[in-house]
Structure formats: C-alpha cells, structure tokens
Amino acid sequence: MTTLKQGTLTKRSGTVPDTDLVEISGYHAYKNYSPKEKVNVNGNIYRVLEKHTDTANGLNAITFQSVETKEILIAYTGTDTKDKKDLLTDAQLLSDMVPEQVQAAQDYFDETEKKFGTVSYVCGNSLGGGNANAVGVANPHVKTVTLNPALLPDGVVDSNKEYKNITNYFGRYDVLTSTITGLFLGHRIPGEQVEINHGIPSFEYLSTNHTGYIGKNEAGQQMYVIGELGQPGYGAIYIDADAGVVSSIWTGQSLHSGSSERIDLNTDHLFDLSKSMESHVSSRMALVYAYLQNSADIVEHEGSRYYERLHTLQESFREMFEDAAQNPLFNGITSTGNIIKTEIYHLISLLDSAESKAQSLNYFLNSPPAELMEFVMNKDINVESLFADARNFLYNLRSSVEELTDFLPNLVNNKIPELFEGGTDRFTDAVVGEFMAHFKILAKNNVTVKEHMKSYGQDVSATAEHFKERDSLLAGGISTGIPPSLALPDISAPGDHTLLDSPYLKMGMKLLDIQLEMAILAFTDVTHKLLLPLLVGLESIAVLLEGVLEGISDAINGAVYVILNGSLPVKLAGMFTDFDDKIRAMVQDALEPIDELADTVEGVRKGLGNLIVFYPVLVQKFKPYLESALFSQTSYYNIHLYNSAATGILEEMDLLFKDIVFQMSHNKGLAIDALCDVSEKVKYNLVMMHEQVDRGTIG
Structure with missing residues (x-):
C-alpha cells in the first residue's frame, strides 16, 4: 500500500x-x-x-x-x-x-x-x-x-x-x-x-x-x-x-463560492505558486495517480481471471439447472447426460423383460389345463400392440434425451461464454475489456498531466526567477545609469501536452448493468426458443408413455381378474387347486418391471415438469451469478471508490486553477500572459481528465 x-x-x-x-x-x-x-x-x-x-x-x-x-x-x-x-x-x-x-x-x-x-x-x-x-x-x-x-x-x-x-x-x-x-x-x-x-x-x-x-x-x-x-x-x-x-494559494480564501480577491502578482506570489505546485498540487495529483493505478490493477486482475470467472459461472448454471429438476437422474445432464441415457437403456430392457414375461403369462393361459379355462371363459391377454407403442415412446424419449444432452453442453460451453461478449470493440470479456481499454488511455493521460504539471511548475519557477532577476537588474541599472537587457523567460508551448480521447466507457459504470441486461435477454431468448421446446416435448412423451404403461398394467390385471374370478363347474374347480397361486405369481413377475419402468418415467416426467415450471425463476436466480462473473462486485465497487476519490481531487484542482487563471488574466506583462495561457491549458486538461475518470464511478 x-x-x-x-x-x-x-x-x-x-x-x-x-x-x-x-x-x-x-x-x-x-x-x-x-x-x-x-x-x-x-x-x-x-x-x-x-x-x-x-x-x-x-x-x-x-x-x-x-x-x-x-x-x-x-x-x-x-x-x-x-x-x-x-x-x-x-x-x-x-x-x-x-x-x-x-x-x-x-x-x-x-x-x-x-x-x-x-x-x-x-x-x-x-x-x-x-x-x-x-x-x-x-x-x-x-x-x-x-x-x-x-x-x-x-x-x-x-x-x-x-x-x-x-x-x-x-x-x-x-x-x-x-x-x-x-x-x-x-x-x-x-x-x-x-x-x-x-x-x-x-x-x-x-x-x-x-x-x-x-x-x-x-x-x-x-x-x-x-x-x-x-x-x-x-x-x-x-x-x-x-x-x-479548496483555498486560494495567495489569500487563503475558500474558492467554493468563486474566485478570491484580486491581487497584483509579484515575485513572492509567483514563488508561492511554485511552492504550491511542488507540495500541495503535486501531492494531491500523486493521490489521483495512485487511485487510478489501484483501479487499473483491479481491472488487470479481473482480466487474468476470465477463465476462472467463466468456469465458475458455467458450474453455477450446471448446478442450478440440475438441482431444479429435483431428480438424481438429471445429475450430469448439462455435461454428458450419461446417467439419464443409461437409465433409458435400462428402461428399454425393462420393457423387453416385461413383454417377455407377459408372453409367458399368455402362453400359460393358453396351455392345458388353462386351455380348458380359456375354452370355458373365452378369455385371452393380448398386449402386444401396447408394448409396441411403449417401445416407440421409449425410443422417442431416448432420441429426445440425446438431443437435450447435446444441446445443454453446447449451451454451457458455447452460449454462456457469449454472455461475456460485447463492448465498444466487441470484446470477448466485455466489461473488463472496456475498462482495460479505457484505463490504458487514462494511464497515458495521467502521465501527460503529471508531466504537464511538472512543466508548468518549472514555468512558474522560471517566471518567478525572471521577475527576481529583473528587479535586480532594474535596481542595478538605476544605480549605474546603464539600461538592463531584459529577456522573457522560456515558457512551454501550450499545445505540448494534449490528452488522448477515449472512445470507451461512454456509459460509465452503467456498462455492467447494460451488459448484464443484454446478456440475460439473449440467454433467455436462446433458452426459450431452443431449450423449453425440448423440455416440453420430452414431458409430452413421458406423459404418453405413462398412459401406455398404465394400459399394459390394466390389461394384464383386468384379464387375469376375470379369469380368476370366473365361475367354474364344481366338478372342474377341484382339478385346478394350485392354478390361482401360479397365475398370481406370474402376473406379479410380469408387472414388476412395468411398475419400475412406470415409476422411473413418472420421475423423469416430474423432473421435466419442474424444469419447465421453475426455469424462469432459475434464470432470475442466475442473474446475480452472471453479474459477479462479468466483474467481481467487490472489485467493481472498489474501482468506483478509487475513481470517486480521484474525481474529487480533480474537482479541487479545477477550482484552484480557475483562481490561478483569474488572478493572472488581469495582470499586465507578456510573461504573465504566456503563463496564463499555460494555466488555461492545464485547467483544460484537468477538466478532460475529470470527465474520463468520472466514467469509472457509479453515477
């Protein structure tokens, strides 16, 4: 420090x-x-x-x-x-x-x-x-x-x-x-x-x-x-x-209400100004330099953390998105989606298993002694078409999930980085890039102002020495009767210290808010156009699949219920005492994978429903994370503090130089006129510097 x-x-x-x-x-x-x-x-x-x-x-x-x-x-x-x-x-x-x-x-x-x-x-x-x-x-x-x-x-x-x-x-x-x-x-x-x-x-x-x-x-x-x-x-x-x-260098009067009382500039007054340039003005401007350097250091550091900030934002989105589903099957869906993909392949195998067991059940019901039962009751279990529909829905679900798991990593890896892009020169890291470009110009201007102040101080000192020498020569000329040879002091040309204009940060620190709003709008637009239709489509498939699975379960349970509860002739009932137990065991075995499949699909459907319902809330919760990723909030505010302090000092200097120009403007003499012109240029540069520094404050 x-x-x-x-x-x-x-x-x-x-x-x-x-x-x-x-x-x-x-x-x-x-x-x-x-x-x-x-x-x-x-x-x-x-x-x-x-x-x-x-x-x-x-x-x-x-x-x-x-x-x-x-x-x-x-x-x-x-x-x-x-x-x-x-x-x-x-x-x-x-x-x-x-x-x-x-x-x-x-x-x-x-x-x-x-x-x-x-x-x-x-x-x-x-x-x-x-x-x-x-x-x-x-x-x-x-x-x-x-x-x-x-x-x-x-x-x-x-x-x-x-x-x-x-x-x-x-x-x-x-x-x-x-x-x-x-x-x-x-x-x-x-x-x-x-x-x-x-x-x-x-x-x-x-x-x-x-x-x-x-x-x-x-x-x-x-x-x-x-x-x-x-x-x-x-x-x-x-x-x-x-x-x-801010007080007058010469009168001590406060300058906040305007210029101080008029004085007739003399050698002592110029030496007072020279001393003030070396002490008070120099030290105050040194603070401006230090404040701006600290701001620039913060910006440079934020720039070096670009990939860290981006990665943190990506991970935050992944976590928020996957948590919103409230289903472990969605874990990793924003990266590989392996869990839900694997589970869908498992669901297909469950459907195959259920179909095989349903066929075995049908075979059992159509073989002796069940053949006699079918003859008597004229009943059969035929769910072949329902299994075909379920398989088609599962294939559609698998295809849509793969489309979703292709889209989400692309969203995270390619679309989220685009949220950082923007600014005057379409920077990759818009806010930081804009600040970097502005502060590079500001740093050069800071050096120019510093050199200008130093040159001005030398001009004031040279003029004071000239006045002192002139008085001495005039006194000597009067005593000797020989007219002295008087030369003007060497005053720097007023155009030697021109500041660079900055096309950056024209909106000031509102840039962050502007970039944030634009990024959120773009992000919302992309996700609503591409992501939400995928989620809604998946949910629809899950709903239809649930209906088909329920139909399979109802068909098996309904047919078997009629068979088991039908009226057999008394002389035949005793022939099949173990029939009920066998068929119930086979039905339970056939329905077990159907139930597991239905429960899993229900969980997927609810997870998709959660994402659809809570996604607008998720986007709003994502906004503060994005804001911090665009620029650390603490660092951003510290830049504001430093630049506010710097602008305060530059405002002081403006008041001070207004008074200097005021006092010099009415004094006669070519040297003072030249010095007044330089004072005006210094004041102009201070005003320009103030405007550029002020862009780094929260208005």
Whole structure:
C-alpha cells in the first residue's frame, strides 16, 4: 500500500484558514486535550486554553489560541450518543424552541470573551456545528465555520439575511445534511452551504462520513483501507475533510463560492505558486495517480481471471439447472447426460423383460389345463400392440434425451461464454475489456498531466526567477545609469501536452448493468426458443408413455381378474387347486418391471415438469451469478471508490486553477500572459481528465 504525504496550501498570514477550522471541528474537538497542550493542525500550532463541559445541559467545547496569530477560537463538540442531554438537544432542534444547550453555547462564548479576550472564530461538527451557527447568527462579527452541522430551531434563522460570516461545509456523503436538504430544511442552516468531497459512499462509513475523520495513523493521515493486503488494488483513500476545502494559494480564501480577491502578482506570489505546485498540487495529483493505478490493477486482475470467472459461472448454471429438476437422474445432464441415457437403456430392457414375461403369462393361459379355462371363459391377454407403442415412446424419449444432452453442453460451453461478449470493440470479456481499454488511455493521460504539471511548475519557477532577476537588474541599472537587457523567460508551448480521447466507457459504470441486461435477454431468448421446446416435448412423451404403461398394467390385471374370478363347474374347480397361486405369481413377475419402468418415467416426467415450471425463476436466480462473473462486485465497487476519490481531487484542482487563471488574466506583462495561457491549458486538461475518470464511478 502506497503511503503518500498530503500537501497544504499556503496560509494567508494573520488568519486561521477554513481548512484548520474544519479539521478542528471534525477531529480535534473530539480529542481529550489538556489545557496548555499544543496541537498541530495542518502545520499550524494551536494552544489549548480551556476545556469546557457542562453536565447540566450537555454542552462540550474546547477553546484554542493560534500561536502565530494569537486569535482565539471556540470549537463546539458534536453529539455524544451516550449523553441524553445531547440527544434531547438534537430532538429539540427540530422544533421552534431554543434548546438549553444552544443558549449555553452563547453563554460560554460570552464567558470566554470576558476571560480570554475577543473570540475571532467559532466552529463545530454536527450538534457542535448547530451550536456554532447559533453563536454566529447572534454575533455577525465572528467568523463561523462548520462541518456537517445540525439545523437550528425554526425561527432562529432570518431568511432575509445572508450571514456572510458563516460557512457550512457539507460532505458529499453525509447523511445528516443530505437529509436536512432533502426535507427542504436547508434554510435553517444559516450562511453559505458548500459541498466538499470527502468520505466514502458506503453505509458502513456513515459515522466517519459525518465527522469527516476516522482517526490518524502513525503518519498523521486519515484514510480508509481498500481491499485486502496482498491483493491487487489494495490501498488507501485519504478522507481528511479539510483536504476537500479548496483555498486560494495567495489569500487563503475558500474558492467554493468563486474566485478570491484580486491581487497584483509579484515575485513572492509567483514563488508561492511554485511552492504550491511542488507540495500541495503535486501531492494531491500523486493521490489521483495512485487511485487510478489501484483501479487499473483491479481491472488487470479481473482480466487474468476470465477463465476462472467463466468456469465458475458455467458450474453455477450446471448446478442450478440440475438441482431444479429435483431428480438424481438429471445429475450430469448439462455435461454428458450419461446417467439419464443409461437409465433409458435400462428402461428399454425393462420393457423387453416385461413383454417377455407377459408372453409367458399368455402362453400359460393358453396351455392345458388353462386351455380348458380359456375354452370355458373365452378369455385371452393380448398386449402386444401396447408394448409396441411403449417401445416407440421409449425410443422417442431416448432420441429426445440425446438431443437435450447435446444441446445443454453446447449451451454451457458455447452460449454462456457469449454472455461475456460485447463492448465498444466487441470484446470477448466485455466489461473488463472496456475498462482495460479505457484505463490504458487514462494511464497515458495521467502521465501527460503529471508531466504537464511538472512543466508548468518549472514555468512558474522560471517566471518567478525572471521577475527576481529583473528587479535586480532594474535596481542595478538605476544605480549605474546603464539600461538592463531584459529577456522573457522560456515558457512551454501550450499545445505540448494534449490528452488522448477515449472512445470507451461512454456509459460509465452503467456498462455492467447494460451488459448484464443484454446478456440475460439473449440467454433467455436462446433458452426459450431452443431449450423449453425440448423440455416440453420430452414431458409430452413421458406423459404418453405413462398412459401406455398404465394400459399394459390394466390389461394384464383386468384379464387375469376375470379369469380368476370366473365361475367354474364344481366338478372342474377341484382339478385346478394350485392354478390361482401360479397365475398370481406370474402376473406379479410380469408387472414388476412395468411398475419400475412406470415409476422411473413418472420421475423423469416430474423432473421435466419442474424444469419447465421453475426455469424462469432459475434464470432470475442466475442473474446475480452472471453479474459477479462479468466483474467481481467487490472489485467493481472498489474501482468506483478509487475513481470517486480521484474525481474529487480533480474537482479541487479545477477550482484552484480557475483562481490561478483569474488572478493572472488581469495582470499586465507578456510573461504573465504566456503563463496564463499555460494555466488555461492545464485547467483544460484537468477538466478532460475529470470527465474520463468520472466514467469509472457509479453515477
């Protein structure tokens, strides 16, 4: 797993940036710091002045002072689910009453100002954000920054006021703020509302998506581990909420509402930009590279597992199909069908045996002393035509079973692989192939953007050095009276770093759903046209065969019954005392193979009936197996997570470069104009890269 250091933007001297206030709100406010303890926040040091806990109303807060600026800030702590006072306050915020804790937040603010001096900032997360906003509403001079805040009671916020001192940062995947805005209650969160990228779009991360932090590792980083150690795609997504807050390189202002205040670019400003390119921008783009590389590794791994995925799907279908029949005779029917084939040959031998025994029975009945019985009763057992019909049906059954056992292996071996085919270039492995082709282009573009950024940083540095040298030469020229020779810095041509277009993944990650639906439709069509008629035909033959076998049994039993129950003359009855026992034994012997044959055919018929009835259900149950075979669901989702994180950073870079272009566009000078053109090209490439990466997310 690659460990990357996240850079920080240049902080405007004399202010506490929003990034620090967001981190303090979601992370440090929850820590158990002691008074006078120093805390490092994005490289800036803050001293703890006081911890405040009020058990009467549940208010918790911590007061810091910036070591650099000496400014004081209060961070209100969010909901403690174990504190009934916090839970009560949360519930009361939904009403029009001002909860005791909200009033206590204002009281603590007043007490802090009396004790330590002017409070310049208040901040907080969740319930703490609601408390901070309440203080911000009552004190317009206090800058207020919140992260995923709770709403305020109805009536506290004046909809006619802008509350320019308040900024609320909403995490893209935060449930609380999503619910508030979804219920059209956003007007009860005062001030500006800004969506930032942080967190993971998954139910299991609800808590950390809300606070914006998960707990720092040894390197001081906030991250989610993705995948399993040693497996392709194993890595981390860094989720610090403050990293999603984009600020001006020069003014420290949040850029989510537009460009920062105009400045006159000078040598120091250019060096600030150069340093930012080397640190913050470089580190953020390194994360993009790492995320996309992890995604590409997952895709490559899925591609290498094609035959494994195909084989698993084929075996799943075989098992599901054979189990649906609920008859052991159907075991192996999707491969060789040897069991049911062998059984049909056995049924034919049973029919032969039954016919032979029926003939023996007839012979017995037509020979003395039975001849006399026939003469007296005029009875005979003639089932020859019925046996001929049964044999024909068995032959038809055998032929149809062979047709079925030829079709099913073909379906498994040839038709199931076709379910994978598709995509832009009619890939053998449609989903994986589409992703592979797209990520190959994306990888090249990633390198191009990386080189472009490096080249741009060099251009900025060269321009800064040029400005410095120019000032020095101008100063020397003034003192010597000799006009200096000034040359323009060497700025890269704006067309040097053109990205490749990608014709792939135009439907984004919906590709999997599209391929799945198309494959299921094709599979259903093939099986309904070819398989179901075979099954229905076989069932019909089995039904007819059952009827013929029943007719044979009835004919034998009926004829013998009449013979055995007929009235013989008294003087003849005594001559045949063992006749009943002999004929009953012969009848039982003749019917035994008929009964076995009938039971087996009944089982085959029921198995076929089960397949016919349950096949539509089987196809639907087969669908999730097919989806997993097209692309592992866990791996597919991990690609979405990585690409979502990458697009978030690219959106940050877009905001940042908009401001860079804005600041450069009004400054006079050929060097700045040239640098502005390059900045525009960088921004254009970032937008294009964002669109391509976004295709790898679940929209």
